[in-house]
Amino acid sequence: MSSNIDIAIIGGGSAGMSLAANLAKLSPPPNTRVFEPATREARACHWSLWANEQQATSLRAAVKGRWQRWQLMDTKRRVVHNGGPLSYVSLSSKDYLSHCADQLNDAVQVVPVGVDTVIPCAEGQRLQAGEHAYLATHVFDSRPPKVDSNGLLQHFFGYEIRTRAPVTDAGIVTLMDFRVDQSRGLHFIYVLPFSRHHLLVESTMISKTHEPEHWYTTAIEKWLDARGISVSEQLAQEVGSIPMCAVSAQDPALASIGAAGGALRRSSGYAFSYIQRQTTELAARIHAGHYDVPAPISKQIIFMDDLFNRVLIEYPELASNVFMDMASSLTGEQFARFMSGQASVLDWARVVWAMPKRPFLKELLRV
Ligand SMILES: Cc1cc2nc3c(=O)[nH]c(=O)nc-3n(C[C@H](O)[C@H](O)[C@H](O)COP(=O)(O)OP(=O)(O)OC[C@H]3O[C@@H](n4cnc5c(N)ncnc54)[C@H](O)[C@@H]3O)c2cc1C
Structure with a gap:
């Protein structure tokens, strides 16, 4: 027995759930299933972007921090920016995904199971997800892409911490502080000060090889020590590796969205706002009867x-x-x-x- 659906979305991350939330708003919404095996907790991280007032308001359910100013520094210079109408906004991925899930309805639903196989057939695609099979007219695949083993990566490890004493300026994000060990590749510290006692501090490398965990943690500890910041509590860890090179989809025969679908900016690793644009436009196209995925980056x-x-x-x-x-x-x-x-x-x-x-x-x- 298999269930017939209009649209299957493989992966309920940033792209999959953004598309699902947009499809749920259509009248009538297409019969859609989002397949996602992992819990939101297991994937929790921060997604940041530059947003104007309207965008920040539309994302407010997930906004964890919002700043008007950010800085970059090395041993010789410090550049401080004020974004004017655009602020730097950091979202809790968990809250963002919950916010998307809250917008779903009877037609657009999440199935908490991974997709094992996708096989083309006369009706479209036949998906096997655990015990159950689905016949989907259209499939959008957001599984993380394959990355060339020699490709450039942005890889990082960070801690979300509470500090014993208040930090001096919680009103400014540190996007890149290069005053750290540069011996293994381009390396910087990234800091989101959610409050004077609550920070996310990440050691980030741009290179082709991942480093052992102690490389990143040592850099963070030294950076905190040099600023006299002492940790009272470690709240969470954030680890990631983002391709800064061409990537290929898990299944090139399927239409890809998100990082696998050309929404990852190769020079910065930012994808969230591009995914928003791609999935909003794709939903509008689907409403008009077109299923080709827009390229959000020219x-x-x-x-x-x-x-x-x-x-x-x-x-x-x-x-x-x-x-x-x-x-x-x-x-x-x-x-x-x-x-x-x-x-x-x-x-x-x-x-x-x-x-x-x-x-x-x-x-x-x-x-
Ligand atoms: C830790 C981290 C922090 C980041 N921070 C930022 C940031 O601040 N700003 C920014 O713009 N970008 C950021 N990025 C880059 C990018 O925005 C994210 O990677 C984003 O999650 C990409 O969205 P996506 O939907 O393409 O992939 P994902 O969100 O990774 O979603 C893919 C989903 O597919 C699921 N999946 C895998 N296999 C299967 C299967 N067989 N069946 C069904 N589902 C499956 C996975 O469980 C996953 O949930 C960050 C990336 C990481 C890793």
Whole structure:
């Protein structure tokens, strides 16, 4: 026995649940099942993005922190941005997924089981999920993509902590503090101060190889020590590895969404806002009877991001400078637009002008 459905969404993470919530709003909603084997707790992390007032309000059920200012620093410089109308917003992934689940209805439901196989058939695709089979007219696959073993990665380990004493400035996010050991690749500390006593501190590397856990934890401890921050309680850990290179879908025959579907920005590892755009537009297309997945990141941006990453790989000694120069060349609002894939031509011109010319030209000629 199998159940007939209009749409199967494989994976109930950021993309799968965002698409499901959008489909549930359609009138009538398509008969949809989201297959997700893991609990929200098991996948809990923070998803951050730059958002305007309207976006931040629409996400308020999941907002854990929101800041107007952010900074990047190395041993020589400190760049502080004020985002103007755009703020840096950090979401609890668990609350975001619950918020999406709250919007589902009888037609759009989550099945708490993983998909084992997907086989094409006359009616569409036949999915086996545990004991049960489903016949779906359309399938959207959001399973994490396959990553080339030689690809550039952003990998990190962090702690969410309570501090004994209040930190001096909880009003500013540290996006990148490069004043840490750079001997194994580009390395920085990322800090979200949720309050004066509550921080997320991550040691992040941009390189091709993961490091042993003590590499990241030692960096965090040294960074905290140097600032006289002592930990009263460790609340949670956050670990991740995000591809900054071309990826391939688990099943190239299926339509992919999310990180596997071209929504991951290769130069930064940010995906949340691109996933929002992709899934909102896809739901509108489905309503109009079209099922092709929109590409949320343009070919031009992908080209520039790849060029940027090639410079990071070939000229590791310049890497932190490249980020600092990029940040220095833009105002907070321009930077936020740039990171969200909404840079104007002028924003791009400013960034390109700020880059070290010879390495970029050399890598450009190699394309
Ligand atoms: C720890 C971490 C922090 C991040 N922080 C940010 C951030 O701050 N800002 C930002 O923009 N981006 C961030 N990213 C990048 C990106 O936004 C996330 O990776 C995001 O979760 C990608 O969404 P997705 O839906 O494509 O994949 P996921 O959210 O990973 O969802 C894929 C789902 O597929 C499920 N799955 C796997 N196998 C099967 C199967 N056989 N059947 C059914 N389901 C299956 C998994 O359990 C998972 O829930 C972060 C990534 C990580 C790992």
